Amino acid sequence: MSQPALKTKADAVVAAFPSPKSATVLPLSPSEPARAGRLLAKAGGRARQVAVNVLPPLVTLALILLVWQMLTAKAGATLPSPTTIWAESKDLITQPFFNFGPQDIGLGWRVMVSLQRVAIGFGIAAIVGVLVGAVIGQSVWAMRGLDPVFQVLRTVPPLAWLPLSLAAFRDANPSAIFVIFITSVWPIIINTAVGIRNIPQDYRNVAAVLRLNSLEFFWRIMIPSAAPYIFTGLRIGVGLSWLAIVAAEMLTGGVGIGFFIWDAWNSSKLPDIVVALLYIGVVGFVLDRIVALIGRVATRGTATA
Amino acid sequence: MIARPYLKLDQIDKSFTRGGRTSEVLKGIELAIDKGEFVSIIGHSGCGKSTLLNIIAGLTPVTQGAVLLEDREVNAPGPDRAVVFQNHSLLPWLTVYENVRLAVDKVFGRTKSKVERHAWTLHNLDLVQMGHARDKRPSEISGGMKQRVGIARALAMEPKVLLLDEPFGALDALTRAHLQDSVMQIHATLGNTVIMITHDVDEAVLLSDRIVMMTNGPAACIGDVLSVPLERPRKRLEAASDPAYLKCREAVLRFLYERHRYVEAA
Numbered sequence: 001m002s003q004p005a006l007k008t009k010a011d012a013v014v015a016a017f018p019s020p021k022s023a024t025v026l027p028l029s030p031s032e033p034a035r036a037g038r039l040l041a042k043a044g045g046r047a048r049q050v051a052v053n054v055l056p057p058l059v060t061l062a063l064i065l066l067v068w069q070m071l072t073a074k075a076g077a078t079l080p081s082p083t084t085i086w087a088e089s090k091d092l093i094t095q096p097f098f099n100f101g102p103q104d105i106g107l108g109w110r111v112m113v114s115l116q117r118v119a120i121g122f123g124i125a126a127i128v129g130v131l132v133g134a135v136i137g138q139s140v141w142a143m144r145g146l147d148p149v150f151q152v153l154r155t156v157p158p159l160a161w162l163p164l165s166l167a168a169f170r171d172a173n174p175s176a177i178f179v180i181f182i183t184s185v186w187p188i189i190i191n192t193a194v195g196i197r198n199i200p201q202d203y204r205n206v207a208a209v210l211r212l213n214s215l216e217f218f219w220r221i222m223i224p225s226a227a228p229y230i231f232t233g234l235r236i237g238v239g240l241s242w243l244a245i246v247a248a249e250m251l252t253g254g255v256g257i258g259f260f261i262w263d264a265w266n267s268s269k270l271p272d273i274v275v276a277l278l279y280i281g282v283v284g285f286v287l288d289r290i291v292a293l294i295g296r297v298a299t300r301g302t303a304t305a
Numbered sequence: 306m307i308a309r310p311y312l313k314l315d316q317i318d319k320s321f322t323r324g325g326r327t328s329e330v331l332k333g334i335e336l337a338i339d340k341g342e343f344v345s346i347i348g349h350s351g352c353g354k355s356t357l358l359n360i361i362a363g364l365t366p367v368t369q370g371a372v373l374l375e376d377r378e379v380n381a382p383g384p385d386r387a388v389v390f391q392n393h394s395l396l397p398w399l400t401v402y403e404n405v406r407l408a409v410d411k412v413f414g415r416t417k418s419k420v421e422r423h424a425w426t427l428h429n430l431d432l433v434q435m436g437h438a439r440d441k442r443p444s445e446i447s448g449g450m451k452q453r454v455g456i457a458r459a460l461a462m463e464p465k466v467l468l469l470d471e472p473f474g475a476l477d478a479l480t481r482a483h484l485q486d487s488v489m490q491i492h493a494t495l496g497n498t499v500i501m502i503t504h505d506v507d508e509a510v511l512l513s514d515r516i517v518m519m520t521n522g523p524a525a526c527i528g529d530v531l532s533v534p535l536e537r538p539r540k541r542l543e544a545a546s547d548p549a550y551l552k553c554r555e556a557v558l559r560f561l562y563e564r565h566r567y568v569e570a571a
Contacts, residue, residue, distance in 0.1 A: 202394035205364055208382040210411045210462075220407065224398040300398075 085271040092275045107257065107279050114245050114256035115283070117173070121180025122241045126234055129185045133192025133233070134222060143193060154186030158244035162251060172252035176245065183244040184237035188230070195229025196222055224299075231295030238291045242284045309376055310337035311498060312361075312466055318369035319356055330356050332524035334370070336517060338466075341496045345509040347557060348519030354502050357519075358470050361500065362388045374465060384412045387459035391471045393451040395443040395458075402439035405429055405458045412462045429461040430454070433487060449480035453487070460491065469501040473508065481505075482541065485512060493538055506561070510535075510553045511544060518560045531556055 065082050072081035080088070091098065096108030136142045158179050165178040203225055207217050223230070249258025257276055264272040317334040320327050330353040338344050348354045359365035361372055363382035371378045374385065387408075395404045406426045413422055430436045433453040443451055452472055459467055469488075473481040489512060492499060503509050509516045513533050520528040533553050535544060544550045 202390060202392060203396065205382075205388070205390065206394050206396065208364060209362065209384060209386075209388055210408055211383055212411065216411075221396070224396070227398075 080271045080274065085274050087271075088269075089271040089275045092272060096279075105255075107260065107276060110255060110257045110260050111279055111283055113254070114249060114258065117176050117249075117256065118180055118238075118241050118245050118287075121177040121245075122184050122238055124177075125181045125185040125188060125237055125241070128181075129188025129233065129237065130192050130223075130230060132185075133189040133230075134196050134218065134226075136189065137193035137196025137226070143197070147190075147193075150186055150189060154190070158183040158240070159247050159251070162248060166252075172254055176248040176252050176254075176256075179248045180241040180244050184241040187236040187240065188233040191229045191233030191236070192226060195226030198229070199225045227299040228295070231291065231299060235288060235291045235295065238287050239284065242280075242287055246280055311340040311342075311375060312338040312500075313373040313376075314357075314361070314370070315373060316370040317357075317360060317367050317372070319353070319360060319365070320368050329524040330522055331360075332526050334527060336527060336530075338498060338500065340498055343492055343499045343501070343512055343514045344517060345501045345503050345513040345515075346517045346519060347503055347506070347509045347561070348525065349521055349561065350504065352519045352522050353525045354519055355470060358388075358468055358500065358502050361466070362386050362468050364388075384408070384462040385465045386468055387462040387464035387466075388468045388470060389452070389455045389459045389472045391474055393443070393448075393455040395451055395454055397443050400440050400442055401435060401446070401454050402426060402430065404443070404454060405461050408458045409461050426461060429457040432460060432491060433457045447480075449476050449484060452476065452484060456484075456488070456491075460495070460497075465498065467497045467499045469499065471502050471504065474504070481508070486541065488512065489537075489539065506554055506557045509557060510550060511539060511541065516553070516557060518557060529560055 069081050069083065071077070072079050072084075086093070092107050096106045096111075098106040099109065136146055161179050161182050162175060165175040165182075166172075169175045169178065199222065203221050207221050212220060245256065246258040246261070249256035250262040253259050253262075257280060261273050261276050264270070264276065314334050314336040317331060318329070319331040320329045322328075334357060336344075346354045346357060356365060360367055363372075363379055363386065366380060372380070379386065395401075396407070399407065406422070409417075409422045409426045409429075413425065417425065427436060427439070430439055433456050435450060435453045435457060438446055438450060438454075443454070446454075452475075456472070472488075473484050476484065485508060488499075491497070492512075501509075501512065510533055516531045516533060517527055518529045518531065519525050531553060534549050535547065535553075
């Protein structure tokens with residue numbers, strides 16, 4: 001099925017943002033050897049390991065900034081250089097949560113607004129996706145009938161849904177939420193269905209001998225058994241919904257991070273856009289990691305029998 | 306009036322139809338098992354002995370005939386015929402305790418209190434000497450231990466008939482011997498009615514009251530039934546040199562050997 005392709009996509013999204021990880025890990029390294037003396041050797045080894053992991057991305061980041069600076073430092077460059085960005089948009093970087101009036105707020109607040117929309121849209125998608133996926137995975141005929149439809153619909157780009165949803169809801173906010181929902185629901189449905197279909201016959205036999213009713217079967221067997229697949233779907237879904245929200249907000253307006261970019265473009269504040277891109281990248285990375293972490297905790301022990 | 310058997314397999318036929326072609330697996334299986342009896346079913350791979358066990362368990366429907374337990378037809382799976390599966394089939398996301406507790410809660414949810422169910426779960430884990438690993442997950446214990454937990458889960462349902470589907474097939478010889486001793490001990494203590502599928506001649510002779518020998522498929526049937534006249538409790542080492550044991554062993558081997566040759570000639 002399409003699952004491996006989707007998986008690599010998620011991994012690609014993960015691989016695209018290695019630098020924030022290094023930024024969060026770095027402060028740990030000086031404090032490690034400062035701990036108890038008898039742990040010094042062990043801590044020293046760990047510090048070396050941290051350095052091995054942290055240094056390469058730092059070097060890469062420095063090189064990128066250097067090349068960027070060289071390319072954009074000349075007079076007449078169309079894009080801002082890193083030093084220009086720091087000079088003009090320092091407040092956006094250093095103070096994510098300032099609030100100077102209705103349209104002059106920190107990027108942290110804007111991200112919060114966007115995240116709220118994502119939370120609603122993705123939350124609905126997760127519930128609907130798992131339930132529909134469970135039904136489809138259980139029924140051969142539902143799978144045969146619906147799978148082709150889903151395979152076609154899931155390739156529709158997020159923004160293509162926007163006009164239809166604006167026409168249906170006649171309001172920007174529910175439209176944006178709907179776009180998130182419709183973008184992220186497909187991988188959840190498809191992965192859940194595959195996971196349900198792959199429940200080993202042994203577990204079904206156990207359920208049959210114990211005479212579990214369908215609700216018990218759903219909670220005690222289906223969900224835990226399919227959990228690794230479900231979380232793969234959720235992880236892809238959360239990445240897609242973060243992609244969709246930025247695009248949708250650029251068109252629907254309001255307070256979110258997407259609209260901020262559009263607004264900055266209209267007022268020719270290119271440095272602000274670069275800062276917003278960094279915020280989006282970091283938040284998307286963190287979202288992916290949160291879902292992956294929940295998945296790891298929730299599927300503990302299911303991987304091996 | 307004649308005493309009715311506890312479990313009766315009444316003229317069971319089983320055939321699978323696939324793509325318009327029907328293949329007969331079992332033909333005219335007729336067997337009566339008394340309460341407390343330990344019966345082994347032995348036969349070559351593919352003769353349909355696992356299918357027969359699944360039919361008794363209710364996991365596979367019969368084509369013709371019926372399974373009667375205490376004179377009542379059973380045609381759906383249920384905890385009165387608990388199965389110990391060949392590959393243990395423990396749920397990997399539950400601990401050892403939770404795997405057994407799930408069965409206990411399901412079977413005794415209405416009749417036993419929470420405290421009683423907890424105690425009953427622990428009692429059954431102790432019965433298979435697995436009380437020490439109650440908080441471990443199946444992935445953290447050995448194959449033999451998993452199978453012990455599988456047996457505890459089945460016993461905890463207080464089944465009328467305990468069905469063992471090649472329960473020790475995937476284990477090494479030493480672990481297998483340990484588990485066989487455990488099963489013999491449990492059978493002696495609880496007096497369960499047990500049906501065990503096996504392809505191990507020694508295992509069949511050592512554990513069983515009767516050995517049901519199946520012919521090769523297609524359309525396998527019961528070729529012969531052998532009573533094992535060894536006294537219980539049986540000791541592995543003493544039995545190995547007992548003339549009755551050797552005679553039974555030879556009879557089973559001869560049956561399997563001759564039948565096997567018959568198929569090769571055909």
